[in-house]
Every structure is written in C-alpha cells, then in structure tokens.
Amino acid sequence: MKNSIRKLFAASTTALLMAGLGACSQTPTQVSQQCELSETSNVDRLFAEVGEKLQDRSCHYSYPRYRDQLLSAAKGSPGPDNEARFAGLLRDTIDQGVISKRQGQALFSQYFDPEFYVVKDEARSSCSSLRQKDKLYAGMRSELAFKREGMLEILNDKQRFREAQQHFTDLQLVLDAVEVACTQDV
Amino acid sequence: MFNKRAMAVACGWALFLTHSLAQAVPQSAESSRPKINLFPTSVVASLSETSRAAREMESGMYTVVTRLDQQKQAYESTQCENSEDVGCVQLRKAIRGSYKDMLDVMQQSIPQMRTTLDDTVNSMGGSLRAEIGRKMTPGDVQRILAGRSASNAMSPRVSASGNRQGKLSKMFSRYYELVKRGGGQADALPVLASQIYLDSMQSLYFLDLIEAEIGSQSTELVLELEWGELTDQISATVTDVKALLWGDTDRSEDILEVGLETPPQQDTYSDLLVR
Numbered sequence: 001m002k003n004s005i006r007k008l009f010a011a012s013t014t015a016l017l018m019a020g021l022g023a024c025s026q027t028p029t030q031v032s033q034q035c036e037l038s039e040t041s042n043v044d045r046l047f048a049e050v051g052e053k054l055q056d057r058s059c060h061y062s063y064p065r066y067r068d069q070l071l072s073a074a075k076g077s078p079g080p081d082n083e084a085r086f087a088g089l090l091r092d093t094i095d096q097g098v099i100s101k102r103q104g105q106a107l108f109s110q111y112f113d114p115e116f117y118v119v120k121d122e123a124r125s126s127c128s129s130l131r132q133k134d135k136l137y138a139g140m141r142s143e144l145a146f147k148r149e150g151m152l153e154i155l156n157d158k159q160r161f162r163e164a165q166q167h168f169t170d171l172q173l174v175l176d177a178v179e180v181a182c183t184q185d186v
Numbered sequence: 187m188f189n190k191r192a193m194a195v196a197c198g199w200a201l202f203l204t205h206s207l208a209q210a211v212p213q214s215a216e217s218s219r220p221k222i223n224l225f226p227t228s229v230v231a232s233l234s235e236t237s238r239a240a241r242e243m244e245s246g247m248y249t250v251v252t253r254l255d256q257q258k259q260a261y262e263s264t265q266c267e268n269s270e271d272v273g274c275v276q277l278r279k280a281i282r283g284s285y286k287d288m289l290d291v292m293q294q295s296i297p298q299m300r301t302t303l304d305d306t307v308n309s310m311g312g313s314l315r316a317e318i319g320r321k322m323t324p325g326d327v328q329r330i331l332a333g334r335s336a337s338n339a340m341s342p343r344v345s346a347s348g349n350r351q352g353k354l355s356k357m358f359s360r361y362y363e364l365v366k367r368g369g370g371q372a373d374a375l376p377v378l379a380s381q382i383y384l385d386s387m388q389s390l391y392f393l394d395l396i397e398a399e400i401g402s403q404s405t406e407l408v409l410e411l412e413w414g415e416l417t418d419q420i421s422a423t424v425t426d427v428k429a430l431l432w433g434d435t436d437r438s439e440d441i442l443e444v445g446l447e448t449p450p451q452q453d454t455y456s457d458l459l460v461r
Contacts, residue, residue, distance in 0.1 A: 125322065126319045126324055127320055174376045181312075182319040
C-alpha cells in the first residue's frame, strides 16, 4: 500500500515537473513574437512602445529586456527629460504589477538619486553594519557606477553626479571613522 | 440595520485615520532628523588643549627644523656626500648639532602633545561610537549628511593672523573654532567629527613613529658618529617631523570644505525615492 502511494506521488510529481518545464520553454518564444520592440532610435517612441507592450500581461516577461533597451536608447539621447520618462514608465510598471514599488524605488534611486539606496537599505546600527564594511562599500561602488550611467550618460547632469560622489566620499570618511571608534571599544 | 451603519461609519473613520497617519509619517520623519551631539564639552575642551599644545610644540620646533632643513639642502646642493672636504665635514657636524637640538625639543614636547591628542582621540571616538555607531544606521548618517545645509553657515574662516603657524596647530585651532562656532548646529557635522578623529589618530601615529626613532638613536650615538655619513634614519626622522608639523601640502584648508557644501535638492520624484 505504502509503495503504491509512493509510486503515485512520484508519477504525479514528474508529470507536474514536465508540465512546468514545458510551460517555461514555451512561454518566452510565444512572448518574443508579439512583445518585440521596433528598431526605432526615437526615445519617446520607444518609451511609448514599451508602455503599450506592458499593457499585455504576456509581455511582462520582457520587462528586464525593455529596461536595458530603454537605458541604452536614453544614453543615445542624453538629457534631463529622460528622468521624467523613466519615472513615468516605472510608475506605470508598478501600477500594472510588473514590478513592486520597492523594486521601482530601488531602480530609480540607484540611477538618479545622489544618495545611496544600498546604504538606506541597511537596517542595523552602524557599529554592526560596519562589521561587513567591505560588502557595504562594494555595494556603494557598484551603485556609483549605476549613478554614473544614470546621471552622466542618461541625464547629462554633471552637478548631480558630483553630489553623488560627494556623498560617497563623505559617507566613507564618516563610516571609516565610526568603524575605528567602534573597534576601539572592544 | 443600525449596526451595519455604525460599522460603516467606524470603518470610514478607521480608513480616514489610517490614511492621515500614512500621510503624516513621511512628513514627521522628514522633520525629525536624528538628533546627535557629537561635540560635548569634553571634546571641545580637549580640542582647545590640543591646539594649544601643538602651538607650543611648533614654536619650539620651528627654528631648529628650519635651520636643519637649510643645512641639509646646502649639504645636498654642494655634493658633500662622501666628501672629506673641511667645509663638508663642518656642515655634517652642524647638521648633527641641529639634529640633536631637534631631538631634545621633541623629547620635551612629545609627552604633553600625546596626552592632549589621546584625550581628543578618546573623547571624539567615544562620541562617534555612542552617537553614530550605536544609535544610528548608515542610512541615518546619510540622511544627516543630506540635510547638512545648516552647517554651511559655518564654513571655515581663514585666519587673518600673519603669524607663521604650523599644520598641526592650525588644523586643531580651525577644528576648535569650527566646533565652538557650530553651537547647536554641531549635531549636523559627522564629517567634521570624523575628520578630527582620523587626523588626531594620524597625528598620534606620527608621534609614535618619531618617538620610536628618537628612542633608537641615543644622542651619544649621534655625537659619536660625528665623522661618519648622515644616516637615512636622520633623514627619515626629519621628514616625519616635518610631515607632522607642516605636512607636504597644507590640507587643513580644503579638508574642512569636504562635506560642507549645500547640494541643491530636487524632490519631484518623492514616490520613487526612499527617504
């Protein structure tokens, strides 16, 4: 009796897995046909196209690709208007449930906010956080690279990138001092 | 029927209150930036004391180090190295004499300087640890740095005094002045506190280095070597002393600009920015 239950369970699990794998392999190919973006280099048109495609739930899978395409298109046409374009699109994608609000905030902050999202995300006290200072600094460095992309290459806003760099320097100075002070107590 | 209506009114009020609270939270969070006191009286007092001790040490050292430096430059520019020329031998002897004077002055000044620097390091370190290390997350620190506009009013004022002032005393007297002038705004200056702390530690490191070098060279040994070549150790000690007192380049002016500028705030995307 036990054996037959085990066999039945194994068979149904295999069938479910096969069905799941089949679904995974089929969805993207179907999606890629109808969710493809045109070859346009017009940034406004491309943002509008992405907005339209994302109305279709089956195109939600393509969101990461859209995001990369938009980032690269915006770099081809840098300027302050790109911030509003990205903000509009992110708001729509949040409303449509493509990404969560937190994901949207993370993306927008990483590219366009002079402050560091990775630092805001740290919930522990400074003394505790700084036990993994290398990890925090690595996160800040990679976020600074995103900010360089967002502020210089996409918005062409040197002043804002300088602010981000200033934040980077100030934060490292303060956190270095705090780390030394915390370890002196031990 | 009445119960249903009462429930609906209650739910309506609950929703309204929740909504109001949700709107109120970001505003109150904005206004209640974390309050810290990085510069208690003990820190201000030790800064003042360090500044005074540094000034005393420098005034004692300035003449002798300048003389030593000039002698060393003359020695190098006249290619006296390995020369037995009478002038070169005399110059070597004079350099050693000045060097001994410098060691004597240093030996007398170091203990007091160390005590005051130790006090500054301990009090500033204690403040940083308690006020930022334990009370705040790195995100709080960032929020304070972002709201530092108030501190702009106290940008460093260049001393009008024409007196020659060394790096160390200048640095600490500027710190002291900034902290003193900061008053109630001083809680928004973690950058300044960090700079004071790290500079004090670096100065202590130089003092240790110099003391170790002085300890390894007894004055007798210096005099015994009257006819020998100038050692690398002498050059190294002089370099360290100069770095401590005057530095290669005087960073004391630009250090304090770091982190004190006002970044223009753009806040039209508040829903997409985490505060």
